[in-house]
Amino acid sequence: MNKIVANAEEAIKGVESGMTLMLGGFGLCGIPENCISALVKSGVKDLTCISNNAGVDDFGLGLLLQKKQIKKMISSYVGENDEFERQMLSGELEVDLIPQGSLAERCRAGGAGIPAFFTPAGYGTEVAHGKEVRFFNDKPHILEAALTAPFAFVKAWKGDRFGNLIFKGTARNFNPVMAMAGKITVAEVEIMVEPGELDPNTIHTPGVFVQRIFKGTNYEKRIEQRTVRPKI
Amino acid sequence: MLDKQGIAKRIAQELQNGWYVNLGIGIPTLIANYIPEGIDVVFQSENGILGMGPFPFEGEEDADLINAGKQTITALPGAVIFDSSNSFAMIRGQHVQLTVLGAMEVADNGDIANWKIPGKMVKGMGGAMDLVASADNIIVAMMHTNRKGHSKLLKQCSLPLTGVRCVKKIVTNLAVLDVTDQGFKLIERAPGVSVEEIQAATEGRLIVEGDIPEMQF
Numbered sequence: 027m028n029k030i031v032a033n034a035e036e037a038i039k040g041v042e043s044g045m046t047l048m049l050g051g052f053g054l055c056g057i058p059e060n061c062i063s064a065l066v067k068s069g070v071k072d073l074t075c076i077s078n079n080a081g082v083d084d085f086g087l088g089l090l091l092q093k094k095q096i097k098k099m100i101s102s103y104v105g106e107n108d109e110f111e112r113q114m115l116s117g118e119l120e121v122d123l124i125p126q127g128s129l130a131e132r133c134r135a136g137g138a139g140i141p142a143f144f145t146p147a148g149y150g151t152e153v154a155h156g157k158e159v160r161f162f163n164d165k166p167h168i169l170e171a172a173l174t175a176p177f178a179f180v181k182a183w184k185g186d187r188f189g190n191l192i193f194k195g196t197a198r199n200f201n202p203v204m205a206m207a208g209k210i211t212v213a214e215v216e217i218m219v220e221p222g223e224l225d226p227n228t229i230h231t232p233g234v235f236v237q238r239i240f241k242g243t244n245y246e247k248r249i250e251q252r253t254v255r256p257k258i
Numbered sequence: 259m260l261d262k263q264g265i266a267k268r269i270a271q272e273l274q275n276g277w278y279v280n281l282g283i284g285i286p287t288l289i290a291n292y293i294p295e296g297i298d299v300v301f302q303s304e305n306g307i308l309g310m311g312p313f314p315f316e317g318e319e320d321a322d323l324i325n326a327g328k329q330t331i332t333a334l335p336g337a338v339i340f341d342s343s344n345s346f347a348m349i350r351g352q353h354v355q356l357t358v359l360g361a362m363e364v365a366d367n368g369d370i371a372n373w374k375i376p377g378k379m380v381k382g383m384g385g386a387m388d389l390v391a392s393a394d395n396i397i398v399a400m401m402h403t404n405r406k407g408h409s410k411l412l413k414q415c416s417l418p419l420t421g422v423r424c425v426k427k428i429v430t431n432l433a434v435l436d437v438t439d440q441g442f443k444l445i446e447r448a449p450g451v452s453v454e455e456i457q458a459a460t461e462g463r464l465i466v467e468g469d470i471p472e473m474q475f
Contacts, residue, residue: 052305052342053328055321078342105381106328114380123380126304127346127388134343145350146391150369150422153387183322195322195339196306202341230341247321253329254316 028187029239030218034064037212037238041065041177044097046074048133048178048204049087053079053106053250056197057086058179060214060242066090074098076173078129078200080110085248094118100173102126106250125153128170130203136172137206137235145170178208181242182231185215186222189236190229198230205235214242260431260448260473265399267292268473269358269429272397273299280304280349280389282359283327285399289358300336302354304385306345309337326385346385350392357393359386361400361425363415366441366462368425370398371417383420390421402430402459409461411435411442432456434473440465446473 031037038061041047047065051057065073066089073096080099081088090096091109098120104110113119124132125147135143144167148154158169180201183194191213193201205211213231218241260268266288273279273293280302281287290301290312301310303325310325311332319330333339348354363371370390373383390396403409411428428435433456434446441463444456447470457464 052326053324055305055324055328101382103382103384111380121380123382125383125387126342126385127350130342130346145388147350147388149391151387151419153383193339195320195333196303196324197322198339198341199306200342203343249319249321249324249330250328251324251330252319253313253331254319255313257315 029189029233029237030187031238031240033240034060034214034242037061037214037240038064038068040210041068041070043071043073045070045177046076046175048173048175048208049075049077050178050180050199050201050204051077051079051086052196052199054081054086054248056181056193056199056201057081058181058212058214059245061179061212062086062089066093066095069095071095072097074100076100076133076175078102078126080104080107082106082250083109085246091119098122100124100129102129130200132170132173133200133203133207136174137203140172142169142171144168174207174209176209178204178211180205180211180213182213182215184217184219184224185213185239186219186224186233187239188221189213189233189239190224191215191231191236192224192228193230202231205231210237211235212238214240216242216245259451263288264448265429265431267475268434269397269399270294272427273297273356275299277355278302278308278348278353279356279358280354282357282386284360286358286360287327302345302348303331304345304349304389306340306342307333307337309334311337346388349385349388352392352394354393356395356397357389358397358399359389361398361410362404363410363412363417364398364400364425364428365412365415366437368423368437369415370420370425371415372420374418376418386420390424393424396425397427397429398425399429402432402456409459411460411462413462432459438465443467444470446471448473
């Protein structure tokens, strides 16, 4: 079993204009930097991107927005990005905002073979429009459909050629659930190790969910809100 | 009248030993600075950590360790990291005992609006809708009136809702109020604030029963 591809350019082979992509990360934490750069270079257009956030103006998914390669965003929070706001208000960009927990669970369900589920989140709000409502334990819930995508791009700390992944810190976030929901899941890792080096008890994403893996380069890992306390 | 720190300090008095607590962005974040002596709580951040600690010392920031406000944080001994679906399983499954969040409007039936001003601010709801739909105990931390001086405690929210009939308690710069079936029930006054001032700043139904004590710090 060897899922290693040479680089990001190889890893994104098959992505075409008009496709739906999932991209892991929370803010700029744990985003697939190498794959995003390769997608920008490839010039694919009219993408639908499922990602919790939309990056900032000059980093993360903001780079794809700048080049107007994204047609639609499916996200939970898209602040901190002026170009995004401009494209959305002018109608160039279609945006589907969904509650963060529902977004995570919709991806997990997609990867787990569960087509839809009921959740209380969003009941009585505009998120519930057009969705079936059902009461369980006397509480109203809305029906949310699973999400899948032909490609999912995730970023992990360590991985092996089987596609087994370990994430670091809160860079884990949406990456494991999106890895599950991609038909072709591409993992970029900071450190590639030999099979057996990862303790089977501590692997976060089993390699079965990953189709392509490569060692990323030049990680910038930009910090969005640097907050510190003074040394006493 | 309280400032933002005062609101945080008053809400900190609500914390109970052994609770898991999710703090929203803004005033709620400040609560972590005022945990009462002898109270042991664990802070959850919905991007995937339990046991969130204070901001790191300068030079020790880690891009791979942030909170839901995207701020760099630290992890306390006993902390645990998990993915987003597990994080919201904790929230939806009511394993987190208290959620504190800010609001733009709260109605006297417990409805809350805090995510969207049509045509002006469309940043998204993040985890707020999941949090308010599921948490048993929701406290709103906010100023009693908005910048124009209009009440934020209303008969009915005018902005798009985040959740319905979910807010249990509100702590503002003027008062502590419980949300009841009959409307906002005045529990405490901020230092130096009269019942009349609170009545004047509250548009929704306000219940005032007997003498209303001043907050104690």
